[in-house]
Amino acid sequence: MTAITAPPATTADAFVPERPAHRDGNVLRWLSAYAASMVGDNVYYLALSWAAVRAGSPAQAGVVMAVSALPRALLMLGGGVIADRFGPRRVVIGSDAVRCVAVLAVAALLWRADPGLWPLTVLALVFGTVDAVFTPAVGALPARVTSHGQLTRVQGMRGLAIRFASVVGAPLGGLGVALGGAAAAFGIAGLLIAVSVPLLISVRTRELPPEDASGGATTAWQDLVAGLRYIRGHRVLAPLMLAIAFGDLGFVGPLNVGLTLLADERGWGASGMGWVLAGFGTGAGLASLLLAVRGRLPRAGRLAAYTIFAGSAAIGALAYAPNLAAAVGVALLVGLLAGLSGALCGALLQTQAEPARLGRVTAVSSLVSLGFAPLSMPLSAAAIGAWGTGPVFVVSAAVCGLGGVVALAAPGLRRAELPH
Template identity: 75%
Template sequence: MTATVLPPAPARPDRPAHRDPDVLRWLGAYTSSMLGDSVYYLALSWAAVQAGSPARAGLVMSASALPRAVLLLGGGVVADRLGPRRVVIGSDAVRCAAVLTVAALLFLTSPGLWPLALLALVFGTVDAVFLPAVGALPARITGTGQLARVQGMRGLAIRFANVAGAPLGGLGVAVGGAPAAFALAGVLIAVSVPLLISVRVRDQPADRTDAPRGTAWSELRDGLRHIRRHRVLAPLMLAIALGDFGFVGPLNVGLTLLADRRGWGAPGMGWVLAGFGAGAGAASLLLAVRGRVPRAGLVTGCACVAGSVAIGALAFVPALAAAVGVALLVGLLAGLSGALCGALLQTQADPAYLGRVTAVAGLVSLGLAPLSMPFAAAAIGVWGLGPVFVVSAVVCGLGGAVALLVPGLRRAEIPG
């Protein structure tokens, strides 16, 4: 798709993100796209289960993970070469066309699992360029002093999409089955395209068409070298990796087993997850309203350490109400540290490398950290919930320790 290129926005003082038309258009596009994603995943799950066995449906649902993980670093190079706005527009256009095509195919015939598997592969491949670009885009549409607020607004959009997406997808399935749900997902993703086209981006050195280019491999190595040599980005990546590895296992596998062994059942687990979501939403709201957080590196480290203590405590709470309260605290602290990490990445990275920096962070969080889930499940079976939650909390706490002990990261600020 060839996007209409608008002239870069003229230099002007940074206006508050919640009053900036470009930020609001971007936020509307992002929210609509995330809603479409939520509806799509529900429709894919429903259609896969209806068309095949549970085991085959599971393979279809996981088909997008491999191309996303393998291609993500290359996607960062693409985002930096072409510009994140152009890549996000193209990605949403491709995803919309793919989803609507499958919706039409399912409406006209019963093709089985192969179009669903192909759709999942397309989504995973497109995600490999979409994720670095969507992470790098906020720095192109607002000033560095507003990035913490934008991260908060983005977090609220994600929470809203997670809450509203499932009911919307369920309504689509109830009205017209999987074809209607896929069509709804495609329409929601399509809404983002004209909004993104209308967003004006700031010019960056990487946007100069006459700038010399190396090979994709050399540009990837340059991006990795930029991270490795940076006094803030290198320890920040390590802190993110440790935090995610310590967080993903307990909150995905461990929580299910905890609810089962405590006798809370699925409703109890739902309440605990709701507590976590409420805490993360509160952290996003706090950043969206407050904007700048002084001593961001120090606050990030403290939030990680305190959050790790709450994660460890979750396994030893006997009552459901108390577990919901602890989960709310975990969500608040994890949401705060995660949003600040995102803002620090965007403000500390050289703009020419931002797509590649975002890709590395995404690979750690979305490609590598989920690998801890089967190990967490196996370890719980051998040693029990308490020891595994404690070890996970220690790993997560090490991420906070890195933020507190490395001077460059501890003293890092988000410009105001």
């Protein structure tokens, strides 16, 4: 097995001056487009959930919400190939345009009539299919809009945009529903996604060196196989994917289904659960802010492992918090540690992968996070029903901690550094 490392920054990085990303107009245009699109996504999911519940039974609404997951999981790896072959900027622009048209079409349909569940199901299917292409392209785009040394800071800025979207999107969607029903909320989502398109068109991307660019002589299947072999043979990316997988599998269940059941068990109610989630979101936002301001953290591989361990311990402790105030404090710690480890893993992925293969690399990591990790949610719910919240949170924490074990056991990942 050949050990492959990320190439040094050479002519590929000469396109963008080495300046802080937060002062780079090109990066800021990309970030604005990304934030607008993500806020639109949050509004869309709230509108879809509301419209599906109003149009059918809770079970039918659940089916509509789950429809997008299947094509996204099945087509994600192919989406990475498309992003690398055609360029992430072009793919992101096309994906946002399709998503915008689809959402606005359903908004117009709901405004004129009450067609039932079928347009919502079609919309969810289209959105999931497009997401399979959009997600890898979004992950591959930062390496084309900034210099290699600023990718870590951009990762932190992207994390802040995600937190902003989650804070703003849900209330904005709720306001749309209150003022004009699901049609108005879908309209807001479509317009927000539309805002991203001209911003993305204005973003300049650097070309890859000839030796890194795809020559088009290979088939899509050959590109996919080559991408998987590249990850498997990489001394940092291969263990990093495994660490991400363990971290997500141990994290998703407790912080989604498990937290709801814990709040119900302790009598915290929906407002209490909201405070716990706010604590987690605040911690994760602080972690992204740290990375955005500092630009890099030394000994990134070791630091990622240590924060995974500490975050795992905090996840296990959450189930034993004596009261709501303590639970909010622990959740803040979970968000800070898990957010920092996640940001470091994302930054290492961005900086270690060759830009020409970053779409496929992002596709694999996204498939783990969006395709496999959610499978832990029904398992966590069933296990909590059988053994209670405490033991399940502890087991989940142990699974999450295995990511730290992988990071320390793999020399390449343990010694990995972020670029200056």
